[in-house]
Amino acid sequence: MPTKIPQNLLKAYLLRHNPPVRLNRYNLLGRFLWLKPILEEIKPELFPLNVEEETAITEAVVPYELLYIQYHCQTRNPLNCPFPQQAVQSDATATYCLKCSFPATLAEKTKLKGNRGTYTVENLLGRRGMGRLYRGTQLDDNQLVTIKEYLLPQKVFNNEELIQRKAAFISLAGLNLADGRIQDFRLILPWEAIADPTNLVEERCYLISKTKLDTYPTLSSYLGLNGPMTPVQVQQVLNQILQTLEFLHEQKFSLPSGQIQQRLAHGNLNVHSLLINEESFFIYLCDLALWENLFNSPNTLVTKPIPADDLSALGHVAFNLLIGKLVDPVSGEPLNPKNYLQWPPISPELKEFILRLIGMGIPFESASAARQALLKLSPEKQIAINSLIVEEEKPEQVRFYRTPLIIFGATLSLLLFGGLIWFLASKLSAKETTESDFLVCCIKDAPPLPNGRFNYTGEADGTWTYVLQNSNLIAKDETLERELQKRLRKSQLIYEPIDHIANSSATKDAVIKQVRAGKTDFAITTLVDKQSDDLTYKEFAYDGLVVFVNFSYSKRQESLPNALKGKITFEQLRKLYTGQIENWRELGGPDLPVKLYIPTETEALQIFEQRVLKDQASIDTFKSLWQNSKKETNSSKNILASPITQLSTFATLTRVIKDFEDDGVGGIAFGTLSKVFGQCSAYPLAIVNQGEPIQSIVQNNGLPINPTTDLCNNKGSYYPNLQLFSTGKYLLAYPITVVYARDNRRSAVGAKFANILKTRESQELLSKTGLIPLQPLAKN
The missing domain is CATH 1.10.510.10 (Transferase(Phosphotransferase) domain 1)
Structure with a gap:
């Protein structure tokens, strides 16, 4: 049986979710069913509910069955009852509800x-x-x-x-x-x-x-x-x-x-x-x-x-x-x-x-x-307001009489309509920015951008700058920026990234401030932890960090991927990057000195600090080690683990294999998957954090890659494991997002551009740059 709802809250439910009931109570608007679609659109603003009413609505929509009737709970369902929790709030040692003796929370x-x-x-x-x-x-x-x-x-x-x-x-x-x-x-x-x-x-x-x-x-x-x-x-x-x-x-x-x-x-x-x-x-x-x-x-x-x-x-x-x-x-x-x-x-x-x-x-x-x-099946289309009006009018058999009441009602409804028309227009405009998050086929099928010139920003050394402006990722001598601009019709997007300031956090804050202050129409960035009252965001792709070591085919048996069994723990990474481990034999590997590398991307460094190093003491030690290493040279092959070398990811990929094969040094680095994937001179290690190893790369047979996988000769037979990135199970994954203002008075270009980036056509382009799409893409 449904949970009994107090009369006043049931009325609130009816007002919120069944507008005809509200209209009929007043008898003036009830006959003018053409207003129903308008009122349906704006009813949350017209009839706001408090928390108690929202709870009652949820229960009215989805009533729970009776449970544990042996306990004679006053609400007839102890799992939903507030009294078991109140017992613990009154006495932290309480184990039973004071009303019915049901186990307390x-x-x-x-x-x-x-x-x-x-x-x-x-x-x-x-x-x-x-x-x-x-x-x-x-x-x-x-x-x-x-x-x-x-x-x-x-x-x-x-x-x-x-x-x-x-x-x-x-x-x-x-x-x-x-x-x-x-x-x-x-x-x-x-x-x-x-x-x-x-x-x-x-x-x-x-x-x-x-x-x-x-x-x-x-x-x-x-x-x-x-x-x-x-x-x-x-x-x-x-x-x-x-x-x-x-x-x-x-x-x-x-x-x-x-x-x-x-x-x-x-x-x-x-x-x-x-x-x-x-x-x-x-x-x-x-x-x-x-x-x-x-x-x-x-x-x-x-x-x-x-x-x-x-x-x-x-x-x-x-x-x-x-x-x-x-x-x-x-x-x-x-x-x-x-x-x-x-x-x-x-x-x-x-x-x-x-x-x-x-x-x-x-x-x-x-x-x-x-x-x-x-x-x-043919894709369902949104039903036009006109068809909804016809559907509503037929069963009602609306008949008009020339009475003063009807004339008064008509006048009142017109006044109401005039006062609300601007609100409906803004809602319909906003509705365009909340299109389905599922993939639309083509850019031309998505709501178009407004005509004109719009500016947006991001981090100059961030992932988006790399995938947007680097040639040859999409096609020979072609950039993603030019490919997108060809498809944007009469709209022009100007990307003006912000250069690195003091640290990754400061740069990101500067990007967000530009959007908040209205100096730019929107931004593309990573590491959006939460929404604020004035800004929101949409995800359109994923990237992530990978930890990699050399992958030498000539000396495979002595190489680090084989010795480490293709994996490394967060704890081992913390010890490595805080100078506590100087030789790989300390981790069961070969007798090789450790050499540490870090990338130039500030977002990658920020993620590594937050998710791997975690505590402030480890972060401070890491930064101290890094700063000190800038004063040292790494020309001698006898240099041990303490120096940390900062290079671009592509330079690091070349250096780690040279370290191993020419200098007898075991290098380890981390970088973004979008740059590391497919570069077979390095092996991306599976990461372990209290559980089974999680490998970000999976083979066509569904199994993760391992140190015996031929990453060079079998390109095309392995790819990033989308499910791990979309669910957050790969702990070094992060989304790429469009950030824009929650303000209908400002241009909706940010939200619309996000919808364009989420079309299947755009997702295929993004996939070519190394980013991970939101959903699996059909194979040609």
Whole structure:
């Protein structure tokens, strides 16, 4: 049953999400349905809601089922109830709710010890599925984690059930590809499961995730705050989820118990187990039934899910996304796709496709078959306002009478329209800047830039300057800048980068200040950590740092890639670049002195300091070592590790192989992947930071490269692992972004240029420069 919503909050929901109710209450505007599209567009500004109302709206859109009824919770669902958290806020040692004795939330700084680390709870994020989410920290490396707490409360589960479910949780909560490959298809998998089957008092189990993806909003939350998705967006969601289901349904997986399982179904696909990155419009799957169902009540009938169940569930998800809710907000009854009156205006082809997913037509044989059928559909178009007006007027049978009330109403509506027309115009203008984040085919299909001349900026020694202005990256004697300008019609973009100031941070700050002050129309930069009230950004490609050493074919057996087994840890890098290691034998390598190199790009140095060195003491030591090395020469081959040489990445690539083959020195360096990729004189090492090695380069067979891979003669058989960059699993990855002002009074050229850079045509050009595209590109 839906959670009961207080009357005043239900009214707020209706005002926000059902404008006809608002209009009919006043009876004057209710008959003028031609105003509905206008009011729909501006209703968030006309009817703002406070936090309490937003929460009620979310619950009204996505009501949760009753859980743990044995505890007589006042809200009838303890996982959503505020009292368990209030108990801990009043007394940090409290373990139970003072109202109903349900297990309280975890107190801040609670420590959880697992086999792969020790974690501390920072704060409660809320409920998702069958558990409560917390933000936490892994104490070993101070890395942020997400903790999901599952409950086996004593009033619901007896001792035998407690033991069995804890043991099953440890055995089932986690997946890896059976062949050892590392692939990511937007499926969020746990890092560690923590439970003690021998402890009959402990009612809790924990799932640790080492990715920020787990904190993204669910699709249910998205609908509660944004309303229904457009048919275009729903097609994009379907495409992504079907891709993930293909992967899940067709691969062999190894469970934590060692058991191999094939054709695994998600089994718990719904708007609560689908997460959305609203910036990139990527959809991620979480909370597999494999472990989520372990915490259902013992009386719940659970059957083993099959792939066909996932397709049916996906069809229901698509229907709910189009409607914008799960239940009728007035009657509380679930919306039913069999009721054709509840469907919004969409193409017959998309409607038939969703019905086939649900099972109300010829079912698809597999996720792969469904996705192929989806890709053959014509892209959905936004429905014009005029067609919406016709659809609304037909059932109403609007009849006009010459009465004073109607004349008054007409006058009032015209006044309202006159007062709001400028607002609608600004909204329609802004709407152009929020086009779908999925890839449009061609630059000509994207909203064009305004006519005229526009200036933008960036860092002079940054990634964008390199890929934009260097010849021969796109084609012989051709630059990306000229190629883009050819396609921009009557618009001209002038790039005026800012030279290096004192450090990378100062240069970046200067770039942002130019945009903020209105001295430039937008900027392209990296390392955008958060949005501000006056600026926003869009990602359009990825780059990242790679750590590399010499790759000598003539002396392969004695070379560093082979000795290091193709990997290096963050801790080893910290020791190397703070002068604590002077010979490679200290790391199990050959008896070679260490030589350190760093690039000239300030953004690369900043990332290395922030993500590898981390603490201020290590950064200060690194900078001191670097400054001192400027006073020394590196002409003698007997010089040991202490000097740090700063060169361009291309000069370093030549130097490290010469160091090894001519001077008997083992050089190590880092630089941007866009410059290192394909340069086979150096080997990019996999990085290790509390877990398995993560290699940024993958072969055509899906396996990471290794020291036996022929990087010179097999070019074209390996490429950057896009999934690692798009999900942030490669810890040295970063996005390239367009930064522009949140101000409708200023030109929208920045947002529109970002949309142009995200077209498939632009992404293919960017890929040629060495940048990593947002999504896989079709092979010719």
